[in-house]
Amino acid sequence: MSANGDAELVFQPARGLIGLMTSRQLSARELLDAHLQQIEKVNPQVNALVTVCADRACELAAAADAALAKGRVLGPLHGLPAAHKDLADTAGIRTTYGSPLHADHVPTRNHLVVQRMLDAGCVTLGKTNTPEFGTGSQTYNPVFGATANAYDPAKTCGGSSGGAAVALATGMAAVCDGSDMAGSLRNPASWNNVVGLRPSDGRVPQWPNDRPVFTLSVYGPMGRTVGDVALQMLVMARPSNRSILNLPPQDFHAVYDGDMTGTPVAWSDTLDGLPIDPALAEALAPARGLLTQLGCAVTDAEPDLTGVDEAFDIMRAAYYWQEHAQEYRDRPDQLGDSVRWEIEHGSRLTVEDLGRAETLRARAYDRMHDFLDTYRFLVAPVTQLPPFPIEQHWPETVAGVPQTYYREWMRVCSRISLTGNPAVSVPFGFTADGLPAGLQIIGRHGDDLGVLQLAQAVESATGTWRTRPARPVVGRDHRPPPAVAP
Template sequence: MSPDTGLVFRTARELVTLMVTRQVSAREVLDAHLAQIEKTNPEVNAIVTLAPERARTLAERADTAIARGRSLGPLHGLPVAHKDLANTAGIRTTFGSLVYQAHVPVRDDLHVRRMVDAGAVTLGKTNTPEFGNGSQTFNRVFGATRNPYDVTRTCGGSSGGAAVALATGMVPIADGSDMGGSLRNPASFCNVVGLRPSIGRVPLWPVTNDHFTLPAVGAMARTVGDLALQMRVIAQPTPRSPVSLPPADFSRPVERDVRGTRVAWSVDLGGLPVDPRVVHAMTPARDLLLDLGCEVVDTCPDFDGADEAFTVQRASAQAYVYGPLLDEYGDQLGDNVRWEIARGRAVTAIDLERAAVLRTELYNRMLDFFATHQFLVTLVSQVVPFDVDLPYPTEIDGTPMTCYREWMRSCAWMSVAGLPCMSVPFTFTPEGLPVGVQIVGAPGDDFGVLSLGHAIEAATTTWRRHPALAL
């Protein structure tokens, strides 16, 4: 079956319109995407579990609804693949771990259920590093996912499979999760859009600790407008989550006049080591903001204490959740997970309290900063996509990296602050590697982040450059 690239590279919003107006059926849309998966996935290994019969049942449900004169919701008939960290009832969910390689959940995570209830057609799962540990997508269950713009390079992670599936037209929307950059880094590496929302904007349920707010579930797409479409569905409060935010209206047009917007600009967040290729690629974004009419100020917030708070809280949580697995399964767990558990088991109660205080102080500094700046625009990743066989960069511009996640501080710091932040496509390096920019907003201003992202997207049209192997 030959894929219909005229369908698979349509925006999600266009596809919904075509289906609800009966110009194309949900089954035809699904078949086009399944054919694209058959053609492209063997080269990149983005979708690791496929559920075509489940998908055909959901697509038939969508077509039957239209025949009866109604739409199923904002995501009517859209094929979607869920990250392999998300529980999907009746579909294998491995978390990228040998321990769970045969695991089949009996219940969907809340955001998965919301997407299906809004008309989405689940067709499978996307690859992730074990338990999301790392911004390079590989594991011992499925192997590595490759960057579609250069298959010798990494796609980033931990939502790497989702980013690649989007970039190659295998799905029009995808979900992801983010603790230290897992939505944003693969989006930048694969020329798609990834939003880590404000704390509580997309409720997490079920979870072990609903007051642990470093992780977030968010949306990924090829365009900002498609990302907003998904947020309409998953960004709703629930009493199940004590940190849920009140509803936000993501159905509004993302287009807006950004003239006069006060934007802080930084290429290194106050001195982080950055690959010169990243600096060279993103520097023109400052002039673009000026061309859009923004007031641009060269400054950035004070992120003092962010590293310590992130390291302590993340390691402690990993030790609590995965420590019992280490005790039972030993070396079936990968190096990154075992390293985090060891770090977490050394954390004291005083360490945890200090981390919470540092995080509180950081949050209050962010409130002060965003009282005088509407947005911060900065780098997403400190490096360009690197060798797919390299677990993580060991140095950046001559500065050694001491662990597998140190090279992602440009994203992790935003996670500690609890800020809405998004990677949006910006440009390519001379060798053809994507580089995005990160837009950061005040707590709760997720929609504002989307609006500025759309303005950049419309000015560059970089998102239209698809990988050659997918065409």
């Protein structure tokens, strides 16, 4: 295949690539080679992939081709080059969690999501960059450095699944996984013009998992199109006896079958009063009209989210204390400022605090349930501002409103994390400066398919996902990783 053909190939939707492979117009090895060439060309400028396992990927691609030669398709992800977030354990592949404390850590088992993707036939390329322990929506860490935005390398890519979003946007992977506690699948998807789904609590089982009933953090898929995300949900979103929380399966093949005529939709500019940067608001302004054109019955309405910020803060801090207290005691100098801030907050919590957080969450869940009884979907911004400079750890102000801590500006996502609803970021538009802006579609608990069906309708109407980034600026130093896994 020509160099130009390779360049086109790596930006094709994953579903189309599988069709080319299963019809034997393309081999898994040819597809892998095209992606490895793209990684060599682009990754030094954006630093999205932090560990690349070319030899292992070649073995997996060869196995996919051998299976197809015998008339057998490995699974829904047959032969697709995939990258896994550096928070997800990968057997035999370095997994650092973005922390110098684990810089040489090589797990002996796979996270369940990773294993399911492998069992479905994906070809693991390596690991994607993440902030330290996934802390914050700016992807940088002391092990690998920062990941640049695919559309402007001088800007942040968001996070914490930032490496995944940039790998997809720049054609270095066909599908990626990620995790989301405060917006970590949705925020970087929005800022890099790809699709990121935070599934309903209990939709995607997690293992290993020391806190099996802690539901603020979920795993989920990321892709260039809604259809590619639905394809991954066929693999990820199945019940498991490893998990205490399991929702019944949904038929994600039906992602293209949604009819939105008459569907009641709540449109929220601010998600209950949050500051929104005018440049972002301008980019999203046509969304309400588009929803009406799609046949939705749109009403301006805000859910009552009283107490959700306090409850989220308490539960997240308690998690950090439980997860990282020993590391804090032993090596506090090896932990970043944001991680220490969360741990120290957690250390001061009382039983009364934890009880209050549970009560606030239960009440918020009930109010959101009632709100979405009236409206099937809630549509809002994904972020509160456009991407900020990559040198900044977090923005000091949003629309003139001071931000007092490192993740305050992500409450438009963390509020939905607290209520446990499925939420997707789908590409919608661009700011006047050419930076991507996604639309957040929130649904009833368990209606992950419905959320993706509305996202698919938006995607088809706009075609925004087809706008690719220009070639990254050569010469920026983002501390590119070694080309071969240790």
